[in-house]
Amino acid sequence: MAVWWILGACVAVLLFLNGSRSVAVAGHDAQVSPTLGRHVVLETGPVLPDVRLESPVWLGVQIELGKTDAESTEELFSRYALIASNVEPQVAQVGRALQELAWSSALRGAAAGSLPVIVYLLLGPGRRREVWEELRGLRPRPVLAVALVVASGVALWQPWWRDEGAVAAEREWIALEEFLGGQVPVPEQARGVELSAGSTTSGTQRLVASAVDTYGKSQVFYDTAVQDAAELAVREPDEDETVVLLVTDRHDNVGMDRVARAVADRAGATAVFGGGDDTSTGRPWEAFSLDSMQETFGDLDRWFVTGNHDHGSFVGDHLADAGWTRLAGEVVEGPAGGRLLGVPDPRSSGLGNWRDETDLSFDEVAEQVADTACAAHDEGERVHTILVHDANLAKVALERGCADLAVGGHTHVPDGPTLVEGENGELGYTWTNGTTGGAAYAIAVGSKPRRDASMTLLTYAEGGRPVGLQLVTLRTNGRFEVADFEELRYPQGV
Template identity: 30%
Template sequence: MDEQAPHTHGGWGVRIVLAILAVVISLGVGVTTATAQASFGPHEARYEMTTNGLVVLDLGPLGTLEIDSPLPAGLGLDIVVEEIPASFTEVDDATTLQALNGDLERYVQLFSAPQATVEQVTKALVADALGRAALMLVVLVAGWWLGRLLLGATRRAELANALALHRWRVGVALGLALLLGLLSSSLDPSARPQEVRVASSVFDGSALEGARVTGRLGGVIDTYGAQALAAYRENQEFYAAADKALGQAWDERLTAQPLPTRTPDAADLVTVVVVSDLHCNVGMAPLVTTLVERADAQAVLDAGDTTMNGTGVEQYCVSTFADAIPDGVELVTSPGNHDSEETSAKYAAAGATVLAGKVVDVDGIRVLGDSDPNQTRAGQGTASRGESAQDAGERLEQVACDDEDGVDLLLIHTPDVGTAALESDCVPAQVSGHLHRRYDARQVGLGIRYISSSTAGATLGEATIGPLHGTAELTVLRWDPDRRRFLDYRVVAVHPDTSVDVGPRRPWPVIVVPPTTRPPAGTGGPNLPT
């Protein structure tokens, strides 16, 4: 017994080593073979992990663009760019050279916020790698037990006795052989013979400095790359200047004489920032962050049309806007006619609360909203989602009137959808967008309606991506939780010359009930001032 004990312990030791090696090998296989299907700007793309130490952007017949991979252990990534989905087109046809130039600017701008795409691809690759690793581990374990079953107890005992004195050597040798086979392709790329490729000078001074280009793509980049990078840098510089101007304008406004109105203690108020009709202009994302931080807002209300055409590749738009909201600040959206169920689901996955016909509590403000009853798609026009605007408005009115705790705000993209609710005395306030033009707060029925202009600076016939072609607006609202009503609002305007105007606080109108329609005492709506 004393002589067999070491062999018993040695057998368990070998098994533990082999189990660890099985896990390591499974993870190695999972990582080095992981693939993902995701977007690359406006394109669909296939991402594949490699072991050549390069990040290779494959544009098919045009050629490739290569840069040294920042990943460890010789890992690299192949990005095979596929077609642009047929549904991903602009609302206006590119029928002139000016429009074509605008398309170039829009395409370049799609890459100005790569963080969302990187995060999306990373999550997809990690999930695929774990799945492949789990499958490989199952195969190894199944192979182990199948081998034991085929050998039988007697034969296993004979082999165990024959190898008893060499178990550790056999186990280690087997593990090393498997690891060497797995990692043999992960040698330092510099140690392999490679075709000498000269880095393109177009990328000097950019994040792609040192990139090597092959095929026809080299000629395209040499010819048009400088123009594309110039457009990209112009875009970055524009929004950086606008963001700086916003901070300065806000500070200057705070030092100005405040409005002579009686207000509750500011610490007791809830501040919200309203954005609308962003239309994928991710350049405005840093300005949203700055305003939320400067205003010390507790929530952001997105009145819809966050995307241009509601396609899957526009996930990076909603992800970028969601990431722009500081931690601890709620993001609530009422999808517009240019949004879709797919982009709304992506928005929700990124952290937004997507209104769906029910009342939600936003820092004490009871908000009701839903997706726009219509959908607008490029080349198809506008069509109903299955419910007319009137029916949607009446449904929301009924939800508001049936809510025992009352509704404080109706957040809906198209203003007219909220008319029935405002006239019913069940909704005291409405915030909308859609018209790309601001209409200051005014009474409609028995409630107050405010219509936000476009936060993307959207103007007719002009791109909403790239430097602003029109004035972009954001609104800061303050809510009094004790009186359950909005107190005031402030408009922040960002102009095409990067200047910013921070307007004064404007009092939120008080609802005036005509004497002929005032209900008997005790029967009015829950939020109607008396």
């Protein structure tokens, strides 16, 4: 056992310190490796300056950034500023990568340490004595032994291969304030950041200064909004009511996540609906936005659908793997024990103004949603909420009187609640949230929302029927506007 533990620990430590993990960091493919230094070092490549920050623990980290799909350096720095406004999910991502590497190294070390023990046990006492006697009887010639040792050493050393001289001198680290030369004030959170001094061109300095300026303004804006959200005059739920936060059209604005969570906490929300368009292109580089959602709302009950900008499988798979309930055309149990139906948006969009439809058209999907909701209604299992990216996907279901409430986003403008009387005499409502990310169009990049950022508080009675909603809007000037609580009545419903 002593041999197993000692050898296993040595192998595990060697594997851990010499291993790496591939993760997505700041919109890049990246390699994360542990070091024995006391710094987190971000190696950005041959042109941009590397970044260093003191590690909060005894272990250091080296993050080597790889390829990205950004089309320009300016776009890349805009992404950096956006991600930095809520960097905790990226820190957690790196931490998880190191934890996975540590567990993997420990398992491999335990396996390696067990090999001599297994051999020892398989040989048995009799065979072990025979092997020992055979080894003692060996008398290799001294000259041959020395020659073999020397040959092995030379083969490992290989002195005939010589490295070319280094192009760049060993990097020198300077404080961020010194690097910027007083161009912009450095926020308190970034005062411990150091940059490598090898790439201090005026162009690079301007890009870094712009990113720092954006970061500083965003921190002030969102920090203030979080504080103000704690004092909002929102309706407090009764003991038998459940509040759900509806967020839609975040478009990568991770800065608004903590604001939305503060609003949810103020209103006593215990669940969240994700209405889609959490990214701008649905590409893996936008994992930081989805990680921010999980980090911010991971302790709540959570359901989601994907939007037209979340095209492809990445967004849905990433959130589902993180524990979010993906709605894909079936009725499931929703808030307060009610029945919830949702579907992904059948369209896909890029950053332009075009749209494509997948195998089924928008109208065909709307008919399917109605058929599913009405089948449940006919069986006495009325759907209480339909969650879609575009509320028009639930239009047919409401017109046929098969659901209580349909909620969505997509238009970036709040609308409703609008009462719809169904063909069967049942009443339902449709509601459209604005853009939680404050996006003017496809991406919300900047020090604050580009347009009013909105979120909706949905209130459910015991049993799952929605009984009211309240819109909360953060204006571009940083001020909140809380709309009146809209009560939802169903005089003809059950």
